[in-house]
Amino acid sequence: EEGTGVRPLDGPAAPGCNLFLLPRDERLESDPALAHYSLSARPSYSVYSQNLVAQILSLPRHPFARTLSEREWLQGVGQAWEALSSRSSVLADLRALLAWPSK
Structure with a gap:
């Protein structure tokens, strides 16, 4: 430069x-x-x-390959949260503390 x-x-x-x-x-x-x-x-x-x-x-x-609607993005975030919280004891404890229902 x-x-x-x-x-x-x-x-x-x-x-x-x-x-x-x-x-x-x-x-x-x-x-x-x-x-x-x-x-x-x-x-x-x-x-x-x-x-x-x-x-x-x-x-x-x-940019992403395609645009995501807010609903699709939220579903993806929910799936990521499920996957992470099921593998991490800290996140599982947080989930229990916040009393978020699991699927």
Whole structure:
């Protein structure tokens, strides 16, 4: 990207590759205030992380294969809740506490 010091990947893996590596900066572990101030020639961690966020938010969104009505969505959520609460003792206890009927 122009002006950020970040180059897009090139080579055989680049077309389908969504890989973004953030450099580790040991100085940030000792003093997080240094994240915005850097005297080095390379961009700071915050520049890299902001660039990553921008790239993630700019990715194309893929909607569901078909649209769901509220009723279909609610039925799906109910089925997911049934499956999860039957396998998890914590959710089963929550279900009993809330006195939700089981099918």
